[in-house]
Amino acid sequence: MDKLTKVEFTNLDKILYPDVKLTKEKVIEHYIRMAPRMLEILKNRPTVLTRFPDGINKEGFYEKDMPLGTPSWVKTFREYSETARREINYIVCNDLDTLIWLANLAALEIHMTLSQIDAFDKPDLLAFDLDPQPPAGTDDAVHVALMLKEKLDELGLTPYVKTSGKRGLHILVPIVREYTFAQTREYVHEIARALAQESPIVVSEFSRSKKPGTVYVDYAQNSHGKTMVCPYSLRATSQATVSTPLHWSEVKKGLKPEKLTLSTVAKSKSNPWKGMLEERHRLEESVG
Amino acid sequence: MMEEEEPSGRVPKRPLWSGAVTIGLVNVPVKLYVMTFDKAFSFRFLHKQDGQPLKYQRVCVKDNRVVPWEDTTRGYEVRKNQFIMFDTKELDAARPQSSQKIRIDKFVDYFSIDPIYFEKSYILTPDKSSEAYSLLLTALQKTQKAGVGRITLRTKEYPILLHAYKDALVMTTLRYANEISDPTKFEELKQLKEPERKEVDLAIKIVKDLSGDFDITEYKDAYAERIRQLIAKKLKGETIVAEKPVKPEAKELMLALQETLKQLKK
Numbered sequence: 001m002d003k004l005t006k007v008e009f010t011n012l013d014k015i016l017y018p019d020v021k022l023t024k025e026k027v028i029e030h031y032i033r034m035a036p037r038m039l040e041i042l043k044n045r046p047t048v049l050t051r052f053p054d055g056i057n058k059e060g061f062y063e064k065d066m067p068l069g070t071p072s073w074v075k076t077f078r079e080y081s082e083t084a085r086r087e088i089n090y091i092v093c094n095d096l097d098t099l100i101w102l103a104n105l106a107a108l109e110i111h112m113t114l115s116q117i118d119a120f121d122k123p124d125l126l127a128f129d130l131d132p133q134p135p136a137g138t139d140d141a142v143h144v145a146l147m148l149k150e151k152l153d154e155l156g157l158t159p160y161v162k163t164s165g166k167r168g169l170h171i172l173v174p175i176v177r178e179y180t181f182a183q184t185r186e187y188v189h190e191i192a193r194a195l196a197q198e199s200p201i202v203v204s205e206f207s208r209s210k211k212p213g214t215v216y217v218d219y220a221q222n223s224h225g226k227t228m229v230c231p232y233s234l235r236a237t238s239q240a241t242v243s244t245p246l247h248w249s250e251v252k253k254g255l256k257p258e259k260l261t262l263s264t265v266a267k268s269k270s271n272p273w274k275g276m277l278e279e280r281h282r283l284e285e286s287v288g
Numbered sequence: 289m290m291e292e293e294e295p296s297g298r299v300p301k302r303p304l305w306s307g308a309v310t311i312g313l314v315n316v317p318v319k320l321y322v323m324t325f326d327k328a329f330s331f332r333f334l335h336k337q338d339g340q341p342l343k344y345q346r347v348c349v350k351d352n353r354v355v356p357w358e359d360t361t362r363g364y365e366v367r368k369n370q371f372i373m374f375d376t377k378e379l380d381a382a383r384p385q386s387s388q389k390i391r392i393d394k395f396v397d398y399f400s401i402d403p404i405y406f407e408k409s410y411i412l413t414p415d416k417s418s419e420a421y422s423l424l425l426t427a428l429q430k431t432q433k434a435g436v437g438r439i440t441l442r443t444k445e446y447p448i449l450l451h452a453y454k455d456a457l458v459m460t461t462l463r464y465a466n467e468i469s470d471p472t473k474f475e476e477l478k479q480l481k482e483p484e485r486k487e488v489d490l491a492i493k494i495v496k497d498l499s500g501d502f503d504i505t506e507y508k509d510a511y512a513e514r515i516r517q518l519i520a521k522k523l524k525g526e527t528i529v530a531e532k533p534v535k536p537e538a539k540e541l542m543l544a545l546q547e548t549l550k551q552l553k554k
Contacts, residue, residue: 004542004545004546004549005545009538009541012538012541025538025540025541028541029540029541029544032541032544032545032548033544033547033548035548035552036548036551036552039552067353068348068353068354068355068356068359069353069354069355069356069359096545096548096549096552100545
């Protein structure tokens with residue numbers, strides 16, 4: 001039999017999600033099956049991992065720098081990190097083997113940057129992170145997401161939506177790589193402010209972001225080196241939820257992100273984000 | 289690997305080193321070949337259940353993670369579990385420079401040197417011209433002397449002996465004095481009883497009766513011989529061929545992989 005992957009699987013029987021009794025083998029299988037849809041987006045983006053080698057009920061750790069023992073065939077991207085005050089070698093997940101290798105490391109959550117390594121200072125995605133504050137929930141996030149879509153449509157942009165894997169929603173817009181993070185951050189913030197004027201449940205300022213019953217539109221992720229959980233990444237939640245891309249028709253009242261899990265997402269063969277990066281937009285001057 | 293019977297036939301393909309024996313201002317260009325071989329059988333460790341070879345890995349004692357070579361460095365253990373860490377570059381800087389010379393300092397009576405100091409032997413062959421080589425060899429044979437000097441091989445400096453052996457120059461590396469135990473440090477050896485005259489006479493007689501010429505071929509490695517026979521027997525039967533096993537529990541993954549690879553190829 002031909003060798004299908006360079007990765008040597010280890011501890012496949014290890015239970016990583018004790019509440020739903022999911023083993024590492026299931027986690028690896030999830031990433032293998034999602035790979036064609038994930039790699040399209042992940043390509044050339046530095047990643048940050050959240051690893052749970054002993055399962056989600058034991059302490060996990062956040063890993064920016066490539067781990068010891070990273071095989072030579074894994075692509076990395078070296079950048080000086082201001083916060084870490086040293087050079088970091090980020091893992092760049094450009095192929096199936098790397099993705100499988102990450103899964104085998106129990107990197108349950110894979111976070112990606114909003115820019116690609118060949119123009120790391122120029123974001124190619126706008127990110128809106130809709131974060132409902134209890135008692136606001138997913139229905140409120142859905143409400144704000146639909147308002148936001150209307151606004152973005154008016155601006156001639158094409159938004160893509162996914163669940164965060166928790167209560168919130170993430171909306172991404174592919175853009176041409178001509179703007180700085182300062183510009184995209186300000187652009188996203190401006191749209192958030194416009195939404196906040198239209199609806200009392202929308203919060204656009206960090207200082208009020210924890211206000212109960214509101215939906216905070218987090219614009220701060222539009223920053224150099226900041227990451228967002230990538231599409232189809234698992235989350236370290238008891239039910240093994242997945243940050244799941246959706247068709248806009250699925251974004252409606254009653255959406256249950258907690259039902260989108262490792263066990264259910266694989267059944268859907270459709271790819272709502274197909275061809276997402278093929279059409280990029282310019283940002284208009286005025287948000288209105 | 290099966291080894292051939294006779295220990296003599298082996299000629300290494302490439303010299304280990306080439307340079308010159310220097311005696312004062314005289315240079316004798318030579319090539320150096322490994323001369324001694326370990327003929328013992330070597331076995332590999334296999335996994336009992338599936339007969340697959342086992343590999344060694346460097347594992348960090350703290351988190352049990354496998355550490356690649358490039359992430360290793362050297363530490364000197366000062367106290368139990370307390371290390372002084374060295375950069376490879378620091379150690380490299382301290383190492384002697386490999387030189388292309390076997391420097392001879394003086395000549396001594398070959399038979400006056402106890403073999404306890406002998407470490408490993410190398411054959412020297414003439415490089416380019418053989419005149420100087422032949423001259424040095426003849427001089428050593430006629431005087432039964434051996435040159436004492438030093439060589440730097442790879443990164444270590446050795447004291448060496450240069451001597452004649454079967455019409456060839458042979459270099460034998462020597463152990464340093466501090467690498468050998470001193471018999472006078474053993475308590476039991478300090479109070480040896482003086483033997484009786486009669487006993488000594490008898491002992492000398494026995495030694496004389498058993499005297500003969502030294503012939504190393506009278507000695508065979510009986511264990512190696514038995515293992516060789518066992519291998520021959522097993523070769524006729526079944527041997528376990530090393531292969532890359534796919535763990536049965538990974539079947540689902542292999543299936544998923546095949547499907548995904550197909551999709552990715554589209």
